[in-house]
Amino acid sequence: MxxxxxxxxxxxxxxxxxxxxxxxxxxxxxxxxxxxxxxxxxxxxxxxxxxxxxxxxxxxxxxxxxxxxxxxxxxxxxxxxxxxxxxxxxxxxxxxxxxxxxxxxxxxxxxxxxxxxxxxxxxxxxxxxxxxxxxxxxxxxxxxxxxxxxxxxxxxxxxxxxxxxxxxxxxxxxxLDAVDLRAGMAEVIKCGFIADPRILELVESDPEAALVPDGPVLTELVERAVRVKAEVVSADLKESSLREVLNYGHTFGHAIELHEGFRWRHGEAVAVGMVFVAELAHRAGLIDAELAERHRHVLDLVGLPTRYRAGTWDALRTAMSRDKKTRGATLRFVVLEGLARPTRLTGPDPALLEASYAAISEGSDDD
Ligand SMILES: NC(=O)c1ccc[n+]([C@@H]2O[C@H](COP(=O)([O-])OP(=O)(O)OC[C@H]3O[C@@H](n4cnc5c(N)ncnc54)[C@H](O)[C@@H]3O)[C@@H](O)[C@H]2O)c1
Known part of the structure; x- marks a missing residue:
């Protein structure tokens, strides 16, 4: 039946x-x-x-x-x-x-x-x-x-x-494996930061419920994340400026994936990538420390990584400049200038990039 x-x-x-x-x-x-x-x-x-x-x-x-x-x-x-x-x-x-x-x-x-x-x-x-x-x-x-x-x-x-x-x-x-469910949650949380803060509130108020496969919380999260993607795609079918916001956390995330020979799950790499760009936006004066910290907090609640190995900056920097979304040698990042207010940051000061990397490196005290 x-x-x-x-x-x-x-x-x-x-x-x-x-x-x-x-x-x-x-x-x-x-x-x-x-x-x-x-x-x-x-x-x-x-x-x-x-x-x-x-x-x-x-x-x-x-x-x-x-x-x-x-x-x-x-x-x-x-x-x-x-x-x-x-x-x-x-x-x-x-x-x-x-x-x-x-x-x-x-x-x-x-x-x-x-x-x-x-x-x-x-x-x-x-x-x-x-x-x-x-x-x-x-x-x-x-x-x-x-x-x-x-x-x-x-x-x-x-x-x-x-x-x-x-x-x-x-x-x-x-x-589905719990690890794969968590990795997918990174993209859901991404939608929370770029467009729909209710997603973040739902995860923060009950992270366990958020990970129950066909429970009401995950159902609402999937609906909200799909709505975010659907709205962006409807406004911009081919990958140009608006659709680019969906790449929040992805430039640094792709560099990690490449550096790890694709042994990390995409979502795990994107999770660290989001913390990195949040640190970058904070250092560039676009968001306050609290919003940067909220990235770490919410990702941590669902068991996603928020840090990466120290001593790999040169390799990651090179990988980012080879990313197919990079224009010429100038690095471009999707960053926030407030909650649910994505924008772009082009050619940030190398010192800010290195400081952001230091803040997410394992062993740094920036918890
Ligand atoms: N087209 C796009 O816009 C877009 C966006 C993001 C990612 N991607 C692509 O998506 C791919 C990654 O997707 P993924 O993470 O779903 O990986 P995947 O398709 O490799 O699936 C992961 C594993 O889960 C297994 N699996 C699938 N459903 C299952 C289920 N219900 N229960 C148990 N096991 C199940 C699969 O057999 C596989 O072993 C990458 O190739 C990436 O490039 C495409």
Missing amino acids: TTASQVHARVPVRAEHEYDVLIGTDLLAELPALVGEAARVFLMHPPSLSARAREVAGTLTEAGYQVVTEELPDGEQAKTAETAARCWASLGRAAFTRTDVVIGLGGGATTDLAGFVAATWLRGVRVIQVPTTLLAMVDAAVGGKTGINTAEGKNLVGAFHSPSAVVCDLTWLRM
């Missing part, structure tokens, strides 16, 4: 076309209506979700669709040209037409690849994203950025291709 689906919220995103992000529990039953007119469905998923993918395929088959299931290599390993080519071969064998639908069921790696395959097959077919990690729900699956990695770096090949729907079923989060 299927459990009745409960749609808690529908958040509209206005991109090349308008689509909804559904947030709720047991949303499997919503899928056939979203697939709509198509005859075939190409369902892509990582090995960790094989059993669940069979359930999804069962529901769609019962609804009369021909389902082709593609099990991908796990996580980041899926985001390669080889895997994309394997998917194109399966689509070709299944005689997949322009009116058929791709479904990306999994974390951000899966939704990035599924979006890319959908963007490129027959120059673009519909994709429905079913994100199953917190990071993918509040970030990767919403907004239409798709892509794969090459040997030279992450996300170097891709396309903008908005989904026709995003289904965030919070019951999936029950299976």
Whole structure:
């Protein structure tokens, strides 16, 4: 017997076309209506979700669709040209037409690849994203950025291709590792600092409840974070100035990821990155010490890191200047000039950068 689906919220995103992000529990039953007119469905998923993918395929088959299931290599390993080519071969064998639908069921790696395959097959077919990690729900699956990695770096090949729907079923989060749930929380908290302070209050008033997979607090947090992303993306589909605010904490975060050879989770690196830019904004006279400290406090409450190894500044500085979002040699950061008031800081004084790094280094007394 299927459990009745409960749609808690529908958040509209206005991109090349308008689509909804559904947030709720047991949303499997919503899928056939979203697939709509198509005859075939190409369902892509990582090995960790094989059993669940069979359930999804069962529901769609019962609804009369021909389902082709593609099990991908796990996580980041899926985001390669080889895997994309394997998917194109399966689509070709299944005689997949322009009116058929791709479904990306999994974390951000899966939704990035599924979006890319959908963007490129027959120059673009519909994709429905079913994100199953917190990071993918509040970030990767919403907004239409798709892509794969090459040997030279992450996300170097891709396309903008908005989904026709995003289904965030919070019951999936029950299976997720606590570490991955926390890492996703960094992006939720980011939305709190750049746009919606109620997110911060919710986490601060009950951090444990905030981490209960399909509890009411996390449900509200996901809805609020999705609304922040949806509003930014609706106002600025392609990555130009407004969308840049979503990169809060990411410039320094990417440098950590690179320096750690991608062994740190993205969210953990972004958490430290946010504390770094908060220290920077404070030193540049943009925010007070209390708001800078609030970053450390709220991230700490959910168990995210707020410090990084000392003695690595030169490597991090070099990595930041190679970041694809850097313009020329000048470093640019998204910073706050108050709570929920993001702005940019271009070419900050190197002494301020070093002092900010010192303040977040392990072993510093700046607690
Ligand atoms: N397109 C965008 O705008 C955007 C934004 C942010 C991140 N991303 C991309 O997202 C990716 C990271 O996403 P991620 O953190 O979700 O990683 P991921 O997709 O690698 O998933 C992490 C792990 O969790 C497993 N998993 C997924 N759902 C699960 C569940 N419900 N229960 C148990 N295990 C589950 C996966 O198999 C994988 O092993 C990166 O490739 C990044 O580049 C894209």
